[in-house]
Amino acid sequence: xxxxxxxxxxxxxxxxxxxxxxxxxxxxxxxxxxxxxxxxxxxxxxxxxxxxxxxxxxxxxxxxxxxxxxxxxxxxxxxxxxxxxxxxxxxxxxxxxxxxxxxxxxxxxxxxxxxxxxxxxxxxxxxxxxxxxxxxxxxxxxxxxxxxxxxxxxxxxxxxxxxxxxxxxxxxxxxxxxxxxxxxxxxxxxxxxxxxxxxxxxxxx
Amino acid sequence: xxxxxxxxxxxxxxxxxxxxxxxxxxxxxxxxxxxxxxxxxxxxxxxxxxxxxxxxxxxxxxxxxxxxxxxxxxxxxxxxxxxxxxxxxxxxxxxxxxxxx
Numbered sequence: 614x615x616x617x618x619x620x621x622x623x624x625x626x627x628x629x630x631x632x633x634x635x636x637x638x639x640x641x642x643x644x645x646x647x648x649x650x651x652x653x654x655x656x657x658x659x660x661x662x663x664x665x666x667x668x669x670x671x672x673x674x675x676x677x678x679x680x681x682x683x684x685x686x687x688x689x690x691x692x693x694x695x696x697x698x699x700x701x702x703x704x705x706x707x708x709x710x711x712x713x714x715x716x717x718x719x720x721x722x723x724x725x726x727x728x729x730x731x732x733x734x735x736x737x738x739x740x741x742x743x744x745x746x747x748x749x750x751x752x753x754x755x756x757x758x759x760x761x762x763x764x765x766x767x768x769x770x771x772x773x774x775x776x777x778x779x780x781x782x783x784x785x786x787x788x789x790x791x792x793x794x795x796x797x798x799x800x801x802x803x804x805x806x807x808x809x810x811x812x813x814x815x816x817x818x
Numbered sequence: 819x820x821x822x823x824x825x826x827x828x829x830x831x832x833x834x835x836x837x838x839x840x841x842x843x844x845x846x847x848x849x850x851x852x853x854x855x856x857x858x859x860x861x862x863x864x865x866x867x868x869x870x871x872x873x874x875x876x877x878x879x880x881x882x883x884x885x886x887x888x889x890x891x892x893x894x895x896x897x898x899x900x901x902x903x904x905x906x907x908x909x910x911x912x913x914x915x916x917x918x919x
Binding site for chain 2: 616617620621623624626628630631633634635711712713717
């Protein structure tokens, strides 16, 4: 403990311990890239094969119920695939970093993100039940954006910016309902892919 | 220079103890298993260092039950915060003065 190298190492150890114990840093960029691809595929399928492309806020609940059910199933499939892939890649990355996936930092990240996500999820179900189909995608973008903004405190800070982008796209699509499917694809698809590549390049080299 | 080096607190010479203090500096409370995972040390080793820091009054603990399992949470005391901040300041000064010489 007598030369400069020791002191520098001490300081960097302190810094890395502080970061490791407050932020979950095993999130993989691949999770974002794959989630983006699933979202684009899902949006394309919904548009092309299910004729889903809302252009007004409210629909007659009884008329649309049948096909909306299929779109919801498709959306759930995209969600499950995205979460599954995120868990797979993060687990691999955690193993590489000699960490467990399920640790105090990942728990804290999930607990804090879950609040806006659960609230948003229930809100979307209520909107669907009232026939307000056109508002579902903007609400998804908004609440997901809020969750990401909060997540920025518990994982890479860069996620905050992605959150802000999703929130802005959510507001935009709630005004321009006729473009909401395209805007949703930009947010959940393209933005995820670009961000995934960015995170991968920045932290996984 | 000499005076500065002496200012480095003996309690923080151990890497494990420095690690415990760094983790507790940014977390309100951490339980034993979390600390063990972050520091990657054995139970006995961690317990010894925690006791030493407790004796210095740098950290304190509170016991509670999660279900039926006892759970011990550790946190930094005000004295611990002050000592750790001082230690950091001295480290920084030492690096800067080395660079200048």
